[in-house]
Amino acid sequence: EAGVAQSPRYKIIEKRQSVAFWCNPISGHATLYWYQQILGQGPKLLIQFQNNGVVDDSQLPKDRFSAERLKGVDSTLKIQPAKLEDSAVYLCASSPRIAGGPLTHNEQFFGPGTRLTVL
């Protein structure tokens, strides 16, 4: 079974530029997550999709961050314009579970991440 794919793996941009990240979840997984992991910290949830709908985006800085999952499969996360403090690893994860579903399916599978450096 193929894992969660992310691209690019690394990106360096200057502040005020735009950047986009792409994620392809495990086939058949209904739920997709984007996390931000700042160096030395645990991942922080940015946004959660179930199929192509947003479940939780309460921690997404909506003035500069946007995300979509138009067909309920692939997803993109965009930052426009980037700030220095956006330097982090952006992780995508997917899960087969939907809200209220069996707990036996509640683990998340993570991609390798995209390391963003903003200069």
Add this chain to the structure above:
Amino acid sequence: AQSVTQLDSHVSVSEGTPVLLRCNYSSSYSPSLFWYVQHPNKGLQLLLKYTSAATLVKGINGFEAEFKKSETSFHLTKPSAHMSDAAEYFCVVSPDNYGQNFVFGPGTRLSVLP
């Protein structure tokens, strides 16, 4: 509010000695609990999970954890450390059994000395 405390930011052990990584959580509901491991430049990998079944959970690579509700703890242990265990370990709480909101702890870096 839900939160996770990992009491040690860095743990160092000698190869062949036991490993103990501590985790305490707060949750308003009966939580699901997880331990994930992150090797350098690699994705997060699930070690084990607790979802209200047996309180002693066995995971991959010889790791296990015990859920203690009275102590709100979910400590990770391994009887004998291997050099390949050196990595960052995250304790994670999913505070309710309806949605799937994950709250990560700050992580514990495990070093294994020869």
